[in-house]
Amino acid sequence: MKFFLDTADLNEIEEAASWGVLAGVTTNPTLYARTGGKLDDFHNHIKRICEIVDGPVSAESVAMTRDELIRDGRELAALADNVVVKIPTMVEGLAATKALSDEGIPVNMTLCFSVPQAILAARAGARYISPFVGRFDDIAEDGIAQLADVVAAVNNYDFGHDVEIIAASVRSANHVTQAALMGADIATVPFAALKKCVQHPLTDRGLDAFMKDWEKVQQA
Numbered sequence: 563m564k565f566f567l568d569t570a571d572l573n574e575i576e577e578a579a580s581w582g583v584l585a586g587v588t589t590n591p592t593l594y595a596r597t598g599g600k601l602d603d604f605h606n607h608i609k610r611i612c613e614i615v616d617g618p619v620s621a622e623s624v625a626m627t628r629d630e631l632i633r634d635g636r637e638l639a640a641l642a643d644n645v646v647v648k649i650p651t652m653v654e655g656l657a658a659t660k661a662l663s664d665e666g667i668p669v670n671m672t673l674c675f676s677v678p679q680a681i682l683a684a685r686a687g688a689r690y691i692s693p694f695v696g697r698f699d700d701i702a703e704d705g706i707a708q709l710a711d712v713v714a715a716v717n718n719y720d721f722g723h724d725v726e727i728i729a730a731s732v733r734s735a736n737h738v739t740q741a742a743l744m745g746a747d748i749a750t751v752p753f754a755a756l757k758k759c760v761q762h763p764l765t766d767r768g769l770d771a772f773m774k775d776w777e778k779v780q781q782a
């Protein structure tokens with residue numbers, strides 16, 4: 563499984579990239595708004611992320627019609643070679659995904675919550691599909707079970723092009739564990755959750771014991 567960072571925060575992206583584990587970044591309008599960024603600076607911001615990350619960077623269109631989504635998608639794709647256009651799973655989004663992928667522009671279909679949505683996204687030409695996990699948990703449903711259904715269903719078929727499943731709306735190390743065990747291709751993880759993935763209380767306890775014992779060696 564590859565790790566993407568689910569953020570538009572440049573400091574977080576630079577830090578995770580320095581760990582050598584970052585295979586890509588996903589952004590959305592909420593994540594960009596959280597940086598305090600202005601509309602005028604959005605394209606420059608995506609360019610800056612693309613310069614830091616050696617991998618696909620999803621930039622989301624906020625258009626609602628196929629023509630606008632296609633126009634927006636072309637503009638976003640022109641920003642850098644590693645831009646992936648993120649498009650919501652809806653009828654207009656499918657049509658735009660088909661048009662953009664036919665032009666060789668990779669699309670990440672987002673806000674995916676069901677197996678039929680995922681299969682349709684793949685059929686339309688989506689390079690990436692993003693089933694959301696945490697938002698199912700938020701409504702007292704089992705997000706991991708939903709993700710497992712999507713992974714199993716998509717893996718049943720050959721769509722004639724590469725399709726990777728991005729476990730999105732990931733909130734915890736346990737989500738990452740479950741996504742990896744079921745063979746999700748990618749987990750896109752917020753920075754705080756990524757840090758939690760590195761940590762384990764037994765690692766901390768073991769390290770503490772090693773440091774204390776090493777002090778004894780130094781004083782012997």
Ligand SMILES: O=C[C@H](O)COP(=O)(O)O
Pocket residue numbers: 568589590672694696697730731732750
């Ligand atoms: O845009 C995709 C995100 O992974 C959504 O995550 P979230 O449910 O934590 O906002």
